[in-house]
Amino acid sequence: MRGIILKYIVVSALVIVSGAMLMDVSHHVQRAERDIKRLDREIAREEESIRVLKAEWAYLNNPVRLEALAAGYVDLISPEAAQLISDMSVIPDNDPQSSIFIPKRSPLHRDISYDASSPKPIQATYPTKNTNNTVPSHTTGGAR
Amino acid sequence: MIWKHARRQAILIDGDRRSSVFMAQSRLSILGVCFALGYLLVMVRLLDLAVVQNEALFQEPLNAAVARAQDIKSLTPRRGDIYDRHGFLLATTLKTPSLFVDPSLVFDEASLIASLVKIIPDLNRSKMSSVVQGKNRFGWIAHNITPAQQQAVLEIGDPSLGFKYEYKRVYPQGSLFAHLVGYTDRDGLGLAGIERGYDDVLSAGEDVHLSLDLRLQHVVRRELGTAMEEFTAKAGSGIILDVHTGEVLAGVSLPDFDLNAAGDAEDREIFNRLTLGVYELGSMFKIFSTAALLELHNVPMSKTFDARKPLKIGRFTISDYHAKKRVLTIPEVFMYSSNIGSALMGQMIGGKALRAFYADLGLLDAMRFDIREIGRPIVPKIWRKSTTLTASYGHGLATTPLQMSAAVASIVNGGMAVHPVLIKVDEGAIAQTDVRVISEETSEKMRKLLRLVVTKGTGRNADVKGYALGGKTGTAEKSVGGYYRRDKLISSFVGAFPMDNPRYVLMVMVDEPHGNKKSYGYATAGWVAAPAVKRILTSMASILGLPADKYDADNDMAVSLEPYIHDKKKKKIGEKSLVSY
Numbered sequence: 230m231r232g233i234i235l236k237y238i239v240v241s242a243l244v245i246v247s248g249a250m251l252m253d254v255s256h257h258v259q260r261a262e263r264d265i266k267r268l269d270r271e272i273a274r275e276e277e278s279i280r281v282l283k284a285e286w287a288y289l290n291n292p293v294r295l296e297a298l299a300a301g302y303v304d305l306i307s308p309e310a311a312q313l314i315s316d317m318s319v320i321p322d323n324d325p326q327s328s329i330f331i332p333k334r335s336p337l338h339r340d341i342s343y344d345a346s347s348p349k350p351i352q353a354t355y356p357t358k359n360t361n362n363t364v365p366s367h368t369t370g371g372a373r
Numbered sequence: 374m375i376w377k378h379a380r381r382q383a384i385l386i387d388g389d390r391r392s393s394v395f396m397a398q399s400r401l402s403i404l405g406v407c408f409a410l411g412y413l414l415v416m417v418r419l420l421d422l423a424v425v426q427n428e429a430l431f432q433e434p435l436n437a438a439v440a441r442a443q444d445i446k447s448l449t450p451r452r453g454d455i456y457d458r459h460g461f462l463l464a465t466t467l468k469t470p471s472l473f474v475d476p477s478l479v480f481d482e483a484s485l486i487a488s489l490v491k492i493i494p495d496l497n498r499s500k501m502s503s504v505v506q507g508k509n510r511f512g513w514i515a516h517n518i519t520p521a522q523q524q525a526v527l528e529i530g531d532p533s534l535g536f537k538y539e540y541k542r543v544y545p546q547g548s549l550f551a552h553l554v555g556y557t558d559r560d561g562l563g564l565a566g567i568e569r570g571y572d573d574v575l576s577a578g579e580d581v582h583l584s585l586d587l588r589l590q591h592v593v594r595r596e597l598g599t600a601m602e603e604f605t606a607k608a609g610s611g612i613i614l615d616v617h618t619g620e621v622l623a624g625v626s627l628p629d630f631d632l633n634a635a636g637d638a639e640d641r642e643i644f645n646r647l648t649l650g651v652y653e654l655g656s657m658f659k660i661f662s663t664a665a666l667l668e669l670h671n672v673p674m675s676k677t678f679d680a681r682k683p684l685k686i687g688r689f690t691i692s693d694y695h696a697k698k699r700v701l702t703i704p705e706v707f708m709y710s711s712n713i714g715s716a717l718m719g720q721m722i723g724g725k726a727l728r729a730f731y732a733d734l735g736l737l738d739a740m741r742f743d744i745r746e747i748g749r750p751i752v753p754k755i756w757r758k759s760t761t762l763t764a765s766y767g768h769g770l771a772t773t774p775l776q777m778s779a780a781v782a783s784i785v786n787g788g789m790a791v792h793p794v795l796i797k798v799d800e801g802a803i804a805q806t807d808v809r810v811i812s813e814e815t816s817e818k819m820r821k822l823l824r825l826v827v828t829k830g831t832g833r834n835a836d837v838k839g840y841a842l843g844g845k846t847g848t849a850e851k852s853v854g855g856y857y858r859r860d861k862l863i864s865s866f867v868g869a870f871p872m873d874n875p876r877y878v879l880m881v882m883v884d885e886p887h888g889n890k891k892s893y894g895y896a897t898a899g900w901v902a903a904p905a906v907k908r909i910l911t912s913m914a915s916i917l918g919l920p921a922d923k924y925d926a927d928n929d930m931a932v933s934l935e936p937y938i939h940d941k942k943k944k945k946i947g948e949k950s951l952v953s954y
Contacts, residue, residue: 281467287465292591
């Protein structure tokens with residue numbers, strides 16, 4: 230008889246515990262669902278503002294507008310066709326075959342090149358200012 | 374006795390019980406196995422749903438939930454965006470608030486209307502009061518208001534006002550792509566351009582990537598506008614075409630209109646002069662008649678045509694604009710754009726063959742294109758003997774500028790037919806067609822002739838040193854009310870470059886230009902359209918990063934044609950112009 234009572238107590242305790250756990254889980258699920266809905270709304274709102282910002286970015290990048298701004302604020306003009314170069318080897322700086330000796334640009338290398346113990350005499354100058362200017366910074370184009 | 378009986382009984386029962394217990398046990402275990410299998414099935418399915426199919430099942434409802442959260446009461450998906458070939462946004466759909474009123478909740482009509490007009494200036498007061506006094510519990514006040522206006526309305530705090538969200542088509546580039554991108558009505562139905570031609574794709578929510586290049590489009594529009602302004606012209610159009618893929622890289626028709634206010638545009642602005650308008654483009658047809666002659670008859674470049682006096686046929690008199698009054702070789706006919714010479718070429722080709730050749734180039738039928746605004750060429754109904762002569766220099770034949778540039782592309786690209794497209798072609802895609810229009814050799818000869826026009830002929834004003842541009846001018850008198858008017862011209866120039874292996878075809882057409890001081894009063898193609906093409910080419914080179922070649926006048930493509938050109942002053946030996954970087 231005592232065994233049976235004990236059995237019932239254990240079983241009903243299990244039922245109560247599992248019921249409580251179920252309640253807890255279902256509560257969690259409900260809260261998670263609410264969170265999902267809220268997050269969905271936030272995502273939708275963010276996506277919408279991304280679209281608006283993209284449209285505004287496209288509008289601000291309108292070439293007519295950019296050209297007017299560039300004419301007013303930038304001290305540069307469009308390059309002439311003859312100023313464009315296709316490969317960098319045209320510039321003596323990068324040409325290994327060039328007879329002109331030009332020290333490397335990076336400070337570290339420059340120190341070595343100017344080392345007095347270096348057997349190679351320093352013959353030539355840096356590329357003239359003019360050479361630097363003919364290198365257009367946008368040979369591959371860009372939104373203009 | 375009883376005991377004995379009972380015992381027997383017990384033995385009996387015991388035997389029965391044993392067997393029935395055994396039976397029940399086996400039944401139970403079968404049932405148990407069944408249940409276990411059932412649970413196992415459920416577990417497997419759960420595992421499948423939670424782990425294996427997780428992605429597929431839970432992504433889909435999330436998207437649906439996001440769509441629901443947009444709170445737009447519409448089952449149709451958001452219309453797809455339109456991009457240029459580099460991904461610049463040309464058309465998009467934004468969710469915008471629309472303001473409505475519930476008349477039964479209106480407390481003070483006059484002050485409500487007054488404060489609304491302050492926020493949205495273009496409201497119609499009388500229309501407003503009829504909406505506010507309406508019997509329905511719903512009335513629109515304004516569609517698609519701006520976020521700032523919405524905020525101001527919220528600050529009124531009137532309980533009778535409410536918002537519904539609607540989609541609105543927005544074109545960030547304004548009027549830059551007016552005719553090719555096109556526009557929609559308020560319900561998002563495409564009415565023109567790609568919006569109409571690709572309505573089914575866009576309305577299914579898919580994005581469209583066009584072949585157009587925003588930067589080139591701007592350059593063509595700017596330079597065409599400059600030419601129109603400079604020569605006080607009525608209208609114009611311009612194109613850049615890829616000669617291999619047929620992609621339209623830029624397509625402009627002027628005057629144009631702001632796509633965001635398409636409803637306010639005038640008819641002359643909406644009219645698409647690139648694909649819908651048909652024009653007699655004049656001497657450009659000499660490209661095709663000359664190509665036909667070289668293709669169909671094995672004639673040398675030295676073949677001559679007598680252009681000493683005007684040609685009379687029936688009531689027509691064919692004369693030259695740039696009259697040389699002598700016997701001309703083929704290169705001379707082409708570079709001086711001699712009508713008499715071309716008419717004689719046409720005579721040699723014959724009407725049937727010339728017509729068939731034009732048809733092969735797609736000049737006699739409405740072309741297929743990605744937008745629906747397509748003009749049908751005007752072709753003489755009866756092809757008389759005189760028609761052959763006039764058609765060989767483009768008189769009496771009207772085509773769309775797009776059609777013309779596609780035909781030129783077919784001539785210069787090595788002879789393969791080109792069909793223009795407005796949708797981006799994937800890089801590395803195989804050649805568009807394998808329909809050959811002319812042979813490789815004829816194409817090469819034509820390229821030399823076209824280059825000659827720019828180095829020595831009527832198109833000199835288009836020459837850019839270092840870029841082997843070839844082309845042909847076309848100046849045609851407009852037919853007004855059945856008469857050709859000397860003072861109303863259509864000046865156009867079609868060019869291709871680099872001529873040794875063409876990649877791009879450029880064309881500019883200007884409608885009714887007027888000569889000015891700078892052009893010595895001329896309004897012909899060489900003065901109006903050729904400089905515009907030159908400016909487009911110069912800008913295009915820096916945008917696409919196309920460096921100039923070292924220009925060497927002695928190695929120019931057209932040099933090989935020089936023996937066929939009658940030259941009064943012989944070229945001095947040692948005169949060598951070299952343009953370096």
